[in-house]
Amino acid sequence: MAVRSICILPEPVLRRKAKKVANIDSSVQRLVDDMIDTMRAVSGVGLAAPQISVSLRVAVIELPGEEVITLINPEIVKKKGERLITEACLSVPGYQGELKRSVSVKVKAQDRHGRNVRLKGEGLLGQALEHEIDHLDGILYVDRVESDKLWKLLPGEGQEGL
Secondary structure, three states: OOOOOOOOOOOHHHHOOOEOOOOOOHHHHHHHHHHHHHHHHOOOOEEEHHHHOOOEOEEEEOOOOOOOEEEEEEEEEEEEOOEEEEEOOOOOOOEEEEEEEOOEEEEEEEOOOOOEEEEEEEHHHHHHHHHHHHHHOOOOHHHHOOHHHEEEOOOOOOOOOO
């Protein structure tokens, strides 16, 4: 297990659609462990594999006080509603923006053991699911922000990154 470097925009890997994981083997297990270590080291809520230079459809999410959720080959199968939120990203440090996300999201994926899972997320979990799956499709939150709704954080302002 290791903490890896976070890719920062404009790294090309952040703009590519990640490849589907064909086989959940020991290298994928190591990747998941490294992603969890990296996410925790930078106090993130979620992390997608492209954010650490690995173009595979793998993401991890850890909400405060909850177990880590590992998603392999996740797909959004249903979105419901719309809400305006403020968001930031570990790969776009020093900025945050206002954008629209779904009120609830249903996702299908595999867990780290290859079992099929279905999740329904609302609130922060729903936001994290959409944010991380966007990363796997080469989309960053700044792509969803209207130009006048993105702002630079002042020195010392906190940033909760996804």
